[in-house]
Amino acid sequence: MIVVKDLVRQFKSGDRTIKPVNGVSFELDKGSLASIVGKSGSGKSTLLSLLGALDKPTSGDVVVDGVSLAGLPDGKLTEYRRRDIGFVFQQFNLIPNLSAVDNVMLPMEFSGIRKAARLQRAKELLEQVQLDPEKHSRRTNRLSGGEQQRVAIARALANEPKLILADEPTGNLDEQTGGHIIELLSSLSRDHNTTILVVTHDRSLAQKTQRCFRLQQGRLTEEVRTGSRR
Amino acid sequence: MSVLARSVGNAFRNKIRTAAVVAVLALAIGLALAMLVANQAVGAKIQELNASVGTTLTVNPAGGQGFEGGGEPLTTAEAETAASVANVTSVVGTKALRVQTATTATSNSDSATGATQQTGPGGGFGPAGQQATVTTNLTAAVDAGTLGNRNNASGNTGSQATRTLPITATGIGAEVDSTGKALEITNGTGLGDYTASEAKALMGTSLAEKNGLTVGSTFTIQDKTFTVAGIFDAGTTFGNNAVYVTLPEAQTLAETPDELSTMIVTVNSMENVDSTKTAVQDALGTDKADVTQGQRNLETAVNSLDSVKNISMIAFIAALATAGIIILLIMVMLVRERRREIGVLKAIGARNRTIGLQFVLESLVLVALGSVVGAVIASLASGGIASALVSSNTTTTAATTQRGGGLAGTTPNGTVPGGGMPGGGLSGDGQGGPFGGASQLLTSVTANVSPGVLAAGIAAVFTVAIIGALVPALLTARIRPIEVLRGE
Numbered sequence: 001m002i003v004v005k006d007l008v009r010q011f012k013s014g015d016r017t018i019k020p021v022n023g024v025s026f027e028l029d030k031g032s033l034a035s036i037v038g039k040s041g042s043g044k045s046t047l048l049s050l051l052g053a054l055d056k057p058t059s060g061d062v063v064v065d066g067v068s069l070a071g072l073p074d075g076k077l078t079e080y081r082r083r084d085i086g087f088v089f090q091q092f093n094l095i096p097n098l099s100a101v102d103n104v105m106l107p108m109e110f111s112g113i114r115k116a117a118r119l120q121r122a123k124e125l126l127e128q129v130q131l132d133p134e135k136h137s138r139r140t141n142r143l144s145g146g147e148q149q150r151v152a153i154a155r156a157l158a159n160e161p162k163l164i165l166a167d168e169p170t171g172n173l174d175e176q177t178g179g180h181i182i183e184l185l186s187s188l189s190r191d192h193n194t195t196i197l198v199v200t201h202d203r204s205l206a207q208k209t210q211r212c213f214r215l216q217q218g219r220l221t222e223e224v225r226t227g228s229r230r
Numbered sequence: 231m232s233v234l235a236r237s238v239g240n241a242f243r244n245k246i247r248t249a250a251v252v253a254v255l256a257l258a259i260g261l262a263l264a265m266l267v268a269n270q271a272v273g274a275k276i277q278e279l280n281a282s283v284g285t286t287l288t289v290n291p292a293g294g295q296g297f298e299g300g301g302e303p304l305t306t307a308e309a310e311t312a313a314s315v316a317n318v319t320s321v322v323g324t325k326a327l328r329v330q331t332a333t334t335a336t337s338n339s340d341s342a343t344g345a346t347q348q349t350g351p352g353g354g355f356g357p358a359g360q361q362a363t364v365t366t367n368l369t370a371a372v373d374a375g376t377l378g379n380r381n382n383a384s385g386n387t388g389s390q391a392t393r394t395l396p397i398t399a400t401g402i403g404a405e406v407d408s409t410g411k412a413l414e415i416t417n418g419t420g421l422g423d424y425t426a427s428e429a430k431a432l433m434g435t436s437l438a439e440k441n442g443l444t445v446g447s448t449f450t451i452q453d454k455t456f457t458v459a460g461i462f463d464a465g466t467t468f469g470n471n472a473v474y475v476t477l478p479e480a481q482t483l484a485e486t487p488d489e490l491s492t493m494i495v496t497v498n499s500m501e502n503v504d505s506t507k508t509a510v511q512d513a514l515g516t517d518k519a520d521v522t523q524g525q526r527n528l529e530t531a532v533n534s535l536d537s538v539k540n541i542s543m544i545a546f547i548a549a550l551a552t553a554g555i556i557i558l559l560i561m562v563m564l565v566r567e568r569r570r571e572i573g574v575l576k577a578i579g580a581r582n583r584t585i586g587l588q589f590v591l592e593s594l595v596l597v598a599l600g601s602v603v604g605a606v607i608a609s610l611a612s613g614g615i616a617s618a619l620v621s622s623n624t625t626t627t628a629a630t631t632q633r634g635g636g637l638a639g640t641t642p643n644g645t646v647p648g649g650g651m652p653g654g655g656l657s658g659d660g661q662g663g664p665f666g667g668a669s670q671l672l673t674s675v676t677a678n679v680s681p682g683v684l685a686a687g688i689a690a691v692f693t694v695a696i697i698g699a700l701v702p703a704l705l706t707a708r709i710r711p712i713e714v715l716r717g718e
């Protein structure tokens with residue numbers, strides 16, 4: 001259960017102050033799949049980075065399973081990212097000179113999981129995201145965009161996080177490949193009971209999530225669904 | 231995939247750049263190691279020079295050194311006078327004899343008048359001078375060769391084809407060679423009491439071998455039978471063609487009791503050598519004795535070697551610092567370049583210390599490669615670098631150092647034949663002086679790229695590299711995880 005309370009993040013550029021996140025509050029239940037839509041530059045990435053402790057809010061708080069991020073020192077925030085969060089980025093952000101398996105093993109190595117165990121789990125995860133087995137040991141800069149995003153999703157799942165934050169995961173992919181990634185995310189949310197929050201301006205993706213939020217002028221509003229879910 | 235494996239992998243991500251970095255590092259590290267090797271070699275040489283000359287003064291009769299000049303011989307009484315001078319720890323008298331193989335002595339006797347024989351000055355061995363010529367049944371271990379024949383011929387109008395060379399026999403007042411250096415006895419014992427007359431002798435290895443003698447064997451000098459008490463190794467062909475007997479024994483053989491060829495005066499400390507030299511000179515009188523100081527002759531050589539040592543140390547530190555700065559700059563560049571990737575690692579939960587360690591290890595991989603290539607460069611270059619340093623520094627002092635004294639011949643490390651004649655002064659050889667020490671240095675420097683010094687140098691390189699790499703490693707700690715979103 002994730003509770004976001006009155007979150008504010010402001011940036012100073014010159015003598016101007018902008019507040020892409022200006023008083024955002026919402027709650028997400030465990031295992032839910034939700035999306036955030038909004039115009040480019042509306043603050044979606046900023047909000048996501050606050051939820052994933054990549055950045056610190058100017059004010060407000062994020063409470064994950066009763067633990068407030070606001071009071072945590074940097075070391076604990078690193079641990080929070082390692083244990084509780086899985087990131088999926090628009091530009092994949094894999095380590096280019098490492099193989100697919102090595103990339104997926106990386107978060108497990110940081111958690112101190114034994115090598116044999118993490119190798120086995122990495123292979124299982126790559127199978128789950130349907131990466132061709134013969135590409136498991138291929139360097140990720142030699143994989144296609146869709147394949148890279150599958151590896152990135154497997155890496156996000158590596159430490160069985162409570163929350164997966166995906167920032168425009170289909171933004172760099174063609175429509176068909178993007179569709180596959182969306183399918184993958186929603187099936188993972190179902191099968192693993194993992195909470196997934198997807199930022200997208202892809203209407204069809206937003207349509208498929210249980211809940212959909214719109215970020216506008218720093219405020220978050222939930223869109224009321226009329227049609228069927230999923 | 232471990233941190234180490236990732237670091238190694240990262241070091242080779244851009245192979246062309248890695249090669250360039252390793253090449254530049256290797257140059258700096260190679261220079262540093264070469265300088266360290268040169269520094270060590272020069273340091274060792276200085277120590278050797280100081281140790282070999284140490285705190286001894288040589289006293290020769292006034293107006294005469296060895297075989298040249300004239301004047302009155304030194305006496306035992308003068309040795310006592312010298313011994314009573316302040317700061318003098320010991321005075322060792324020597325009495326040099328020129329020993330001819332019986333047959334040669336007879337054939338030469340027409341030209342040799344009385345007890346002394348004047349043979350021309352020359353490089354191979356010094357002629358008699360004040361040395362008494364006596365006969366022996368020993369055969370010299372050195373073949374006459376061109377020098378020997380020329381030397382002998384100069385005192386003889388006859389033209390014999392080959393000759394047996396004389397053997398150096400010296401009476402010594404302590405267990406030291408004719409230059410005051412301690413004798414290295416390899417077999418048997420010393421002579422015990424060097425102030426007593428006894429028919430025992432110490433013999434050089436090659437001379438003993440040539441005559442088939444071992445410890446306990448006997449031979450004759452002037453028809454008197456001597457027992458070989460010990461075999462010594464002087465380290466040189468010339469030095470090993472020698473016999474030592476006790477001082478009184480030599481004086482008896484020469485029929486000149488109380489006479490000394492030279493005195494070796496040992497001073498209690500280096501600082502007192504100068505003042506003691508003057509004091510001994512005053513005590514003996516300038517008309518009676520010439521006091522020469524081995525150290526004086528070497529001072530300029532040692533000083534110039536000292537400056538070489540300092541230059542090489544400064545160059546070592548500078549090259550080491552350069553290597554450190556190269557690492558620092560390269561790593562700062564890499565950290566900046568991989569800002570976003572560091573953000574990724576932080577976003578997926580890497581600790582600061584894991585990332586820092588990865589960068590330090592990566593720099594160590596580069597340094598290790600640079601060290602390997604650098605060590606090769608150093609092995610090839612250190613001889614040349616050392617000789618360049620030494621030759622540019624010693625040519626200016628060559629003129630002053632050539633005024634070699636009696637001790638000069640042994641100064642390099644006792645391996646230079648030539649100027650080391652008993653009491654020999656200006657032997658005209660030039661090779662045996664401290665100048666010879668400088669040229670000897672070159673060969674010993676090239677031979678001295680020791681694994682120990684290289685290891686110490688590489689340890690220093692790694693220490694500097696770790697310091698250089700820590701700065702960028704700490705910089706990675708300051709990179710915020712939000713960097714992962716840069717450019718998105």
Ligand SMILES: Nc1ncnc2c1ncn2[C@@H]1O[C@H](COP(=O)(O)OP(=O)(O)O)[C@@H](O)[C@H]1O
Nearest residue numbers: 011012013020039040041042043044045046047
């Ligand atoms: N570090 C920063 N410093 C200054 N302004 C920033 C910074 N990060 C984001 N912004 C600004 O905040 C606004 C929201 O950015 P972002 O969250 O990336 O939008 P979105 O992801 O919705 O496109 C933009 O105007 C952007 O320029």
Ligand SMILES: [Mg+2]
Nearest residue numbers: 044045167718
């Ligand atoms: Mg964005």
